[in-house]
Amino acid sequence: MCGFSLIRDPLPKADMQPERLALDCRGGGIATDGEAMNWPPQPLPQISKAQWRQKATDLRMRLLQLQRRLRDADFPLILVFGGVDGAGKHEMANQLTEWLDPRFIQTLAYPHPQELPPWDVPMLRYWRDMPPKGQIGIVLSGWYTAPLLSHVRAEIDENDFAAQLRQALHFEQDLVADGALLLKFWMHLDADSQRQRLQELMADPMTLWQVQPRDWAHLHSYADFMHSTSLLLHESEQAGQAWQVIDGRKSRPRSLAVAEHIAQALEQRLEKAPPAPQIPAPAAAVDRLSSVEQHRLSKSSYAERIRQGQGQLFLHSQRLRALQRSLVLVFEGWDAAGKGGAIRRLLQALDARFLRVHRVAAPDAQELQQHYLWRFARHFPEPGRIVIFDRSWYGRMLVERVEGLTPEYRWRAAPAEINRFEEQWTDAGHMLLKFWLHITPEEQLARFEARRDDPLKSWKLTDEDWRNRDRWAEYLLAANEMFASTDSPHAPWVLVGANDKRQARVSVLEAVNTALSAC
């Protein structure tokens, strides 16, 4: 209880009011004029108990019916709550869970960013937690908490603040683009109300526990909070991701305001799906694949380089573990290009305790209810570990495109989404390397025939392989566009000539070592 001594500090003055900002502090400019949005929010008038009973009952009925319709819809509802403690975020989550069928609602809240280790990737956790289609996720203290607190404490400048908000906005945008209905509420308390609330809670020993030392600290820096909040609200909204700013002083009117907005938005969305966005123009792609060089490697050089490479890889992996940095390797390539053999040469040098190989098959029923990146985010490694993806999220731009499993506007959007997803990973100091094992059509034919005739390998060859082969040209275009749009310094594509298996295995091993030696 020692922290409570803070209450003896002088209280902030009542007249602290949110500033109306008209900054243009960067090139792109945070320009907050407070015109478009309800900020600071209009006070909500109190509602009598009788009125409340009537209106709340109506809203509950509406929401219950909407939740039932949502169950069969092909999108999730994501409710993001930001704002001050005590302005009703937590209470709204409890109330919605009480009003609706709780089996299909999940409240999602996250530790304060300071409690996390530096190598943590919060976005991965958000990805994993997102609700499936037909369900509701209520996000408390989510992706806006860290940027806001860091900026209030002056740990980051306005450029970094804006960059972090852009990342949050992009994450939401990826959810919305996949169909999610995302509603954002900012729950506000003015300084007077906040102070009054804390004083009332502390006056009663039974509710004293609800007041944390940091509540007073936050009240002390109320002006800073308001400044940062203004920036945040204006920087983190765009079409389809607008903030509803709610006066949080009184629980009845704020509950009605939030619930009413949810009901309206859900009704609208269930009536009419948003129009499919414009299809982004394809990236200009050179034919990188056809110019991949094919070399041969002698048996003796192979043995020597594998041994040397494996020794280095083992040492690199130990350093990686000591640094608590993680490595993700992605393997893509033509059927029969030798992904399995190349992966096994890596496994031989790595400690199985810190490694998983994730082999990607078609999504199962549960995975189909989620954003396509969800099923991969689930398998990203813990700190100091390695995960190898044998096929990956790039299926979106390969098989899903060529086989028409995903509409064009969605797979055309994939490069931007994937680049951001990978950046979230590498920005936290982790590593990502992507291999394409390339064989020529002639070599593939020879391997297919060999597989067909070898009873030990014939199971590897399926009708699908032959069908894919017929679509070589389509896959070639898809792959080249994929390289053009998703090759980046922090997550590069390595194109490996794999007509010679020995050369391919050595190339992969040595490329991994080269990348790791830079970390």
Place this chain on the structure above:
Amino acid sequence: MCGFSLIRDPLPKADMQPERLALDCRGGGIATDGEAMNWPPQPLPQISKAQWRQKATDLRMRLLQLQRRLRDADFPLILVFGGVDGAGKHEMANQLTEWLDPRFIQTLAYPHPQELPPWDVPMLRYWRDMPPKGQIGIVLSGWYTAPLLSHVRAEIDENDFAAQLRQALHFEQDLVADGALLLKFWMHLDADSQRQRLQELMADPMTLWQVQPRDWAHLHSYADFMHSTSLLLHESEQAGQAWQVIDGRKSRPRSLAVAEHIAQALEQRLEKAPPAPQIPAPAAAVDRLSSVEQHRLSKSSYAERIRQGQGQLFLHSQRLRALQRSLVLVFEGWDAAGKGGAIRRLLQALDARFLRVHRVAAPDAQELQQHYLWRFARHFPEPGRIVIFDRSWYGRMLVERVEGLTPEYRWRAAPAEINRFEEQWTDAGHMLLKFWLHITPEEQLARFEARRDDPLKSWKLTDEDWRNRDRWAEYLLAANEMFASTDSPHAPWVLVGANDKRQARVSVLEAVNTALSAC
């Protein structure tokens, strides 16, 4: 590389031979006579390259076909490898992954127990990782590593060693009882071969990296290892869970021996499912439920005790977090008994960031492919957190029993399985409390009718609820037997009279506080 100075220490003598033990060191007695099992293993003769090629090809074909049949079977294959580093565990995992379709094999390996925090629950990780039906899990450095190393290092005495081995054996037994085919291999190297292997690896700078300082340390304590291994092998096998001890000196014969055993066991099992075990006798159960007292609580006492209780709960939860201990709360009870309301009174006092409510519905397709405890083990909390299960693994002994969803010999086995499962959790210092909210049939009828007539609540009432109500007597018996067989000091059942909602909520809150105040 400094650790390598260890190699200058004198090497262990070649004549160190495993002791043949005939200890009877405890009441129950570790009695190891080395008669029944191949220990120490018979040396396997070398096999020529030509022979190898022929035999390996035959075995691969057999295993491939068996894997295909396994895909459609209703059980998983779990391969447990124990033994010395260098005796081929790792290589066997890689080889099987190469021989078979790797999409349906997962290699599972775990950090050394010393690398884990004290509050870690390794068994939970094993539960979560077990392969689904039709697939293969290869366990390297699994549940035998910690007991063996601890005993070799004299960190635990023989009683604790035996207790830990029993726990491992019980875990396997639970998998086997659920249908898993579990095969255990102990890969052995004699001291001479081990020393020779390390020397050869170190003589070549290219393979030097494969030798760890701890390899030499282990060789130094070879006699201790052999002693502990003898105890381990004899203490951790029983019908259906026998060890195959394999001479690991030469890779070809050891590969064939392991693969041949897998093929034979899988063939046998696919031919003929094991007979259903005898049905355990039901526990004698008193009718505890009918004697649960029903009290009423006034509105004012209620408000007072809720406020007081929530204050205490919040403080307890903070201590729990500081101690990195976790809490699991289970809610069971009659339909309409008020579980949701009681849970919400807890939520109001807890920080959403460290809490999840897991509401249990019927198992989905993925969950049906797994042991019934798997889907709950996945949701147990991280250190310092709380998870509330709204319905739980006790469904096995309630709805699955009454509705005939699970054969009798399986739900009769559940109490022992569940007690062990819960013990794994509480043994690690975490807490578990189980609530049954009890209402009388008359009260339930009144609530059903009120729900039916209230448009805000009618969705809560389903045909299933009425059907369950018709089976009141069956559920009553099932519940009473459940309390009799799964009430334990470390994971007690709290039976709460819930005819009065206020009283029920206060009782739950105060019971949680009482339990937490002891931690």
